[in-house]
Amino acid sequence: MAAPSEQQATADALSGPGVGWIGLGEMGLPMAANLVAAGHAVAGLDRDPARVEVAAAAGVRPAGSLAELLAGAGVVVTMLRTGAQTEELILGPEGLAALAPGPLDVVMMSTMDPPSVERLAAECARRGLTVLDVPVSGGVRGAEAGTLSIMASGDPAALARVRPLLAPLGAHIHQLGDRAGASQAAKLANQVMMATAIAGTHEALALAADYGLEPEPVIGAVLDGTGASWPLAHWDWMRSLWEEYEPENALDILDKDLKAVIAAVRERGADLPVTEATFASLTALWDASRDAAAARRGER
Numbered sequence: 001m002a003a004p005s006e007q008q009a010t011a012d013a014l015s016g017p018g019v020g021w022i023g024l025g026e027m028g029l030p031m032a033a034n035l036v037a038a039g040h041a042v043a044g045l046d047r048d049p050a051r052v053e054v055a056a057a058a059g060v061r062p063a064g065s066l067a068e069l070l071a072g073a074g075v076v077v078t079m080l081r082t083g084a085q086t087e088e089l090i091l092g093p094e095g096l097a098a099l100a101p102g103p104l105d106v107v108m109m110s111t112m113d114p115p116s117v118e119r120l121a122a123e124c125a126r127r128g129l130t131v132l133d134v135p136v137s138g139g140v141r142g143a144e145a146g147t148l149s150i151m152a153s154g155d156p157a158a159l160a161r162v163r164p165l166l167a168p169l170g171a172h173i174h175q176l177g178d179r180a181g182a183s184q185a186a187k188l189a190n191q192v193m194m195a196t197a198i199a200g201t202h203e204a205l206a207l208a209a210d211y212g213l214e215p216e217p218v219i220g221a222v223l224d225g226t227g228a229s230w231p232l233a234h235w236d237w238m239r240s241l242w243e244e245y246e247p248e249n250a251l252d253i254l255d256k257d258l259k260a261v262i263a264a265v266r267e268r269g270a271d272l273p274v275t276e277a278t279f280a281s282l283t284a285l286w287d288a289s290r291d292a293a294a295a296r297r298g299e300r
Contacts, residue, residue: 018043019165020073021060022089023110024051027136028079030144031109031169033058038168043069067099075105075162082256083112087120090129097127105158107132107165111191111253113260114181115267121154121180130158133180135187136170139250147171149190151183188264191257192275197229198238198254199278202285205235242289251286258282 018041021032029051035042036059044060046052052062063069070076076096080086086108090096096106106129108117121131132154142148148170152159156178166173176182204227208218219235222228231238241251258279265272 018072018074020045020063020069020076021079022046022066022069022076023079023081024048024055024060025079025081026140027143028109029055029058029060030140031079031148032060032077034143034146034168035165036060040165040168041072043072045069066094066096070096070099070101070104073104075107075165077107077109077165079109081110081253083110083116083260086110086112087116090120090131091123097124097129100129103128103130105130105132105162107134107162109134109136111135111187111257111260112184113264114184114188115264117184118179118181130155131180132158132162133183134162134166135183137187137190138170142170150174151176151186153177153182154180188257188261191254192261192272192278194231195254195258195282196274196278197231199281201229201232201235201238242286246293251289255283255286 019035021028021035021042021044024032024044024046028046032042032044032055042060043063044052044055045063045066046055052060056062078086078089080089088095090106092098096104106124108120108131112135117131117133121133124131132152134150134152134154136142136148136150138148146168150166150170150173152166152173153176159175163173174186176186204222205215205218208215215235219232223233241249258275262272262276262279265275
C-alpha cells in the first residue's frame with residue numbers, strides 16, 4: 001500500500017489540472033492511453049491527424065493547437081522523435097515557453113544528448129518552465145503494458161508533483177538526482193549496452209549456425225546461462241526489425257541514439273572504442289536492410 005503522502009499526491013494529480021501530451025507515436029500513444037486508463041484527463045497533440053484519431057478512441061482528448069492544449073494542462077509531457085523537435089517545441093517562437101500562461105512542469109521523455117538537455121533546462125528555468133529529464137526504456141511493448149523503466153532527474157519538488165503521472169507508465173521509476181541531463185546519460189548507457197548485446201547476439205548465433213545449430217535451441221540454452229540478455233530474449237522480434245525493415249522503426253531510433261552517444265562522448269574528449277566498433281558493425285547490417293526494403297518497394 002502506498003504511503004499516505006503518496007496517496008494524497010495521487011489524489012491531487014487525479015483531481016487537479018489535466019495533462020497535455022505532445023507526441024502520439026508508437027511509444028507516446030500507448031503511454032498517453034495508459035494515463036487515461038489510470039483516471040487522468042489527457043489532451044493530446046500530434047502532427048499526424050491519424051494518430052490523434054487513434055488516441056481519441058483511447059480517451060485522449062484531441063487538442064486543436066498548442067495553445068488549446070496548454071489552456072487546461074498543469075503539466076506537459078513531450079514524447080517526440082528527436083532532440084531538435086523537442087527544442088523547437090519548447091523554445092521555438094510559438095513553443096511552450098512562449099505560450100505557457102504561467103509556471104509549467106515539462107516532462108521530457110524523448111532520448112536526447114545530456115548537454116542539450118542541460119542547456120534546455122537552464123534556458124527554460126529563466127522563462128518560468130521546469131524541465132524534468134525523464135527518458136524511458138522498454139520499447140513499444142513496455143509502453144503498451146505500462147512496464148517501462150523510467151529514469152527521472154530534475155527539480156525534486158517537481159519530480160514529486162509528477163510522480164503520480166509516471167506510475168501508470170512504468171514498473172520502475174529510478175530517480176537519478178536533481179540535475180537535468182543525468183537521466184539522459186543513463187539512457188544513453190542503456191542504449192550502448194543494448195547495441196553491444198544486439199551485435200554480440202547476431203555474431204554468436206551466426207557462429208552457432210556455422211556449426212550446424214538452429215538458433216532456437218541455442219537461444220534457450222543461453223537464456224538459462226550467463227549470456228542471457230534482453231535482445232536475446234526477444235530475438236525473433238529484434239531480427240524481424242532488419243529482416244522486415246520498415247522506415248522509422250526501433251532500429252532507426254537506436255541508430256539515432258547511438259549517434260547521440262558518440263557525439264556526446266567526442267564532445268567530452270572521451271573514447272568508447274567498443275561502442276564505435278559496434279555502431280559501425282550494426283550500421284552495415286542495418287544499411288543493407290534499408291537497401292533491401294527500398295528494393296522491395298521499388299525505390300531502387
